[in-house]
Amino acid sequence: MLFNSYAFIGLFLPITLAGFFLLAKASHNWAALWLGIASLAFYGWWDPRYLALLLLSIVFNFVVGRAISRQHERDAPNHAKLVLIFGIVSDLALLFYFKYTDFFISSVNHVLHTQHPLLNLVLPLGISFFTFTQIAFLVDTYRGEAKEYDPVHYLFFVTNFPHLIAGPILHHKEIMPQFENPACYRVNWENIAVGLTIFTIGLAKKVLLADEIGRYVAPVFDGTSNPHLFLAWGGALAYTLQLYFDFSGYSDMAIGLARMFGIKFPLNFDSPYKAQNIIEFWRRWHMTLSRFLRDYLYIPLGGNRQGPTRRHVNLLVTMVLGGLWHGAGWTFVVWGALHGVYLVVNHAWQTFFRAAADTTKERSPRFWAWLLTFLAVMVGWVFFRAKDLDIAIDILRGMAGLNGVVLPHHWFNASFMNPLKELLVANGAQVLTTKFIAYRDQLYLTLQLLLIATLAPNTQQIMQRFSPTIDQFKNLEGALSRWTWRPNVAWLLAIAILFGWSLIDIPSGEKVSEFLYFQF
Template sequence: MLFHSPNFLIFFIAVLIPYFMYKRSRIAVLALANAVFYGFSGFKILLLFVLVTIATFCIVHGMRKENWRWLFWVGILLNLMNLAFFKYTLFLLNSFQGLTGIRFGFADYTQFSIVLPIGISFYTFELISYLIDVRRGETVPTRSFLTFWTFVSMFPHLIAGPIMRGNELIPQLELLSEKRVSWMEVKYGLYLFFIGTIKKIILADNLAPVADSFFNKAHALSGTESWIAAYLFTFQIYFDFSAYSDMALGLGYIMGVQLAQNFITPYLSSNPTEFWKRWHITLSRWIRDYIYIGLGGNRKGRARTQFNLLAAMLLSGLWHGANWTFVLWGGLHGILLVLHKWSLRLNRWRRINQLRGTRLYHILAVAVFFHITVWTWVFFRAPNFSLGWSMTQEMMKVNVNDLVRHPLFLAICGLYVLHLAENWIRSDESRSGWVWHRVPAPVRGLLYFILVLTIIYFTKGETYNFIYFQF
């Protein structure tokens, strides 16, 4: 169910009624609601999810025994195999066939398809992190399977994150039966859900067909059109993914549960390190804590640090999808992170350090890195490497005068202004709230009414799934 669909609103209201009426049964209500929500994807997919969750729960408790610690690796392998089978089987077979010509006896498995269980990447990462955190002693495993199931399957963040840790969410769930959900939490949750709805319906879903129209003819695009296509997708994927995250956080607040923030206006980043602290924050933390640090982090010298960064980002790219374009996208960001690490060594020179501290340098750095980010999104969106490379070649030959005169360039500038406005509003919500409440109540009411009518108007068009549902 899509968060902005009538079906979901009916479902959510049906959940909230018993959730608030029967305070002591909130975990049971949520556990059942999660199963119903995920069950819309299909009973077999729900059954697989439940079985993997049960197996992981049993392994977590079994591996704590002195002679059963090896079960940890069974749990890791079980979850990785579940993810790999559904997400990477055909990708690996196709890649192997392309390199060797061997088909393993299949007539032509390029015509086969495997249904990817929705949200499998997100719940797999949560289960793996839980196993690792328990092994490291950072999390005490809950003895309640109902609580564990609710942690893994909680419907607001199940399909596309944020990726939650056991020590972040389980303590909140254990206190739900005693928690009094305040009106301020509900109001803030509605505010976040409303912001996410605007991003999804008014912005992302209207950018999608325009961006698609360019990428569908990527091989024939000029340099100007290639940049316009890349700009459009850059904002489409941000508004789409951050919309889901805002709506998820909003739903959590309404129920008195605080989920992790996943975005902080990432296109205002001045370097790749800052970008990954602002974009898909919970995935960045996961990659850092369980892959980068697991490989040795920065503890084994500069060369090994750079290798670990690159390896972590390559795996991050592969996590996003079973296609070499995603691996390349991750590799490009890995290279950017390595280059940024190298550039920090220049700060030993006082004048360079002073220059980097100026506001002008920061503005220029944001502008430059934004365009580098726009270019990398080409390989994320392009269906294959050749089209991505074709667009890159054209982008390198662009005439700037033609680009700024393109009919859509002004609209793209407007999207960036919206991004700046969001940063201003969200960076200090108490200040922006104070400003908003200085506006006369009738004017605020009229603006709310206009926004609601606008959302209703745009819901009449084609509905698009959230982009990250496919991952």
């Protein structure tokens, strides 16, 4: 079931919300069980066959978590560590089987020139997210930061439908204390209003922005070979914007849905395309994944505690594994490695300037720092989206003008274009002409979305301006705390119009577009 579908908005959500608060009047456990069952129904809507796999994973990790707690109670830390290792290895083995078996077989076939048949396994929806969520639970249990003795509450924690399919990646210690608070089981109209507002903003991002710009992605990445300069740049920019508005839209919707039930999810995006460097980008992009990779991979590897060389190696390993987590393909490995190199260079650059702080206070102009960061990120997204390395390289060649350049016909004979044409021709590029109208709509839409992503306030900034009492959005970098928008008729009308506009644009039936991160 998709958040951007009539079935979810018109049936599932109101029934689940009403059932939760009605049952909560009789028993909090009944309300929690209702939400868990509703979440299983939400997951099973995609393919009921994989419900058993999800439930098996939940039962297994709950039992392992209890076993780790018992070993600590018996003052047997070594036994607890062995149980933890067993649980993590089992979780990763399940993930590897479904996600990487065919990738491993195809890689072996390619290297050894063998013909082992692929298993053609279907990737269970959300397996990466519910696996990482439960690994974090096991590690936190081992550290003494999480304890769960109620199977109903654990079922809710893992299956909670707002985050089940594509995150955010949750920590048991930050969600369950909220769910155990009696206030969570009472209708709070501020939570409902805030949740609906955030959900509406996320829905608009997905339906009105991401899906619209997404029309220009597939023709470049899935169709045209040897794309010329404008086509390659148009496709890369379109995907860069589509992915952001699609995934941040999903995250907003998940945060809004959880808020309706009185639960505050961690933020997942903070205007990443405003970043001035790659380090800042990863503090703003998919923030819960960045936190997971830092806490459960980078720091256990040694972090920055063993010198700069080891830190750089740890960064590279973390980002390559993070790339591989996103998908079973060499394009994801290259994407992760690229960002690993970006981070190493960024840290080295910052170290150099700190060392030179006594002799100079000059800094790179903010615009050029932003532009370099944005271009580096966009090059990475080409590998992230391309089906294979050959397609990615072909698109990058096109972006460099090596596949030819198509210019609007009224530019072709303009004198100011002569130096550029001569340079392109001298380097073997083919210069063709076309009517500007062929790219006008795409160009205008791309510019509009780029301005929104880089200049407009993001969802949390809007909500902080909406009300300073919304502590979930306090003290964020760049927040506009001096402005407040109290609930009023104008605000209600604006959100209602945005919600109605989004509903009108939702396709019907099987044409509803999935979220991009569903495939990871």
